[in-house]
Amino acid sequence: MMIRFSKMQGAGNDFVVIDAIGQAIDVEQVDWRQVADRHFGVGADQVLVVQRPQDPGNDFRYRIFNADGAEVEQCGNGARCFVRFVHEQGLSAKRKIAVETLAGLIEPELLDDGMVMVNMGRPDFHTRDLGFVDWQQARARGQADIDDGIERIQLASPAPEYLPSLELDLMSMGNPHAVLFLDAPPNDDLVEHLGPFICTHPIFPKQVNVGFAYLASPNQLQLRVFERGAGETLACGTGACAAAVLALARNKAREGLQVQARGGNLWVEWAGGQSPVMMTGPAHTVFEGLIVLPTR
The missing domain is CATH 3.10.310.10 (Diaminopimelate Epimerase; Chain A, domain 1)
Structure with a gap:
């Protein structure tokens, strides 16, 4: 048929x-x-x-x-x-x-x-309640902490020539995200080497979407995402929301943040707290x- x-x-x-x-x-x-x-x-x-x-x-x-x-x-x-x-x-x-x-x-x-425009619902920072991180393993290895209310995992880097250690901010937009904030725009080598490693790391039992984020200015964020089950995509809407919300939560960005993906631009707004995340694209x-x- x-x-x-x-x-x-x-x-x-x-x-x-x-x-x-x-x-x-x-x-x-x-x-x-x-x-x-x-x-x-x-x-x-x-x-x-x-x-x-x-x-x-x-x-x-x-x-x-x-x-x-x-x-x-x-x-x-x-x-x-x-x-x-x-x-x-x-x-x-x-x-x-x-x-x-x-x-x-x-x-x-x-x-x-x-x-x-999509009302994506409220962001969830309480990832330990969602089951996408093996917190027992993370705590036993001293890899887990909470910074400004944001849960973070630290992993040893498999490619120290690119990054000596991996500090991943965690949150959920209905699906799991681990975001690595960088001091320079993400490049191909970084995404190709670290994306699959983080995505399939045993500390994430169901795998995780991995964001490589660079805040070029308080109004502009550059992002590449390695998605579980798909690999790197030209854009990831929930990944854009996750990276933007984390930047806003740490007061590093301004409302109405433009997220630049390889496939085009998205705009993310979040007023904080229990407010919903609004994404336009x-x-x-x-x-x-x-x-x-x-x-x-």
Whole structure:
């Protein structure tokens, strides 16, 4: 059976987006890894699936599958593409929708200037309650501490010629992030050597998204992200939110911070405390097509 899909991108982070409301799809039986494969499938960083909400008071359910086939909790750039997709496909006439994710409810909104703003919910600094860090191992090795209310892990560097030690600030945007703040813009060697090492380090049992951040000014942050299940992507929306919030929490940045990714710019606002994180950026349809979905 042929299934319609859209290929979309937000700041270079690319997606296959599929309507599972108007098309009969057994989501649990599809081999999403093959769909995302750039040689044997359509090719994407993630596959996004639109479903009916579990709570009828919401508009949609948003399923996210990484390039390795694993389902994940959240994807910020995907959220922007999600609202544009349901609008373009006539699934909703609303410009602002309530969307269920594994991480909770988000609210993406189409703006008049063509950009998309997403209420990403509240940041969570209490990572030891979320299970994405082996705190017992970290404490036993003296690698864990809390600085200004932000939990931090220190790891020995596998490449001391690039960085002698790794001090990672931790937080969750519905998915786990470890952010390394640098004194210079991140380069290819740094990301290629340290990204996989940190992402798959045993101290992170379920792996972690790794941000390499450089604060060029209080208004501008340069960022590269090595994502679990996908590798380095041209942009990562939740990674941009995590790095921006951490910089704002330490009073190193100003509200309305521009985050520069390799694929384009995103804007992040956070008023602090229990305020939600607001992310704004582009979302575009590249092409549409048909595919026979492979099964597991």
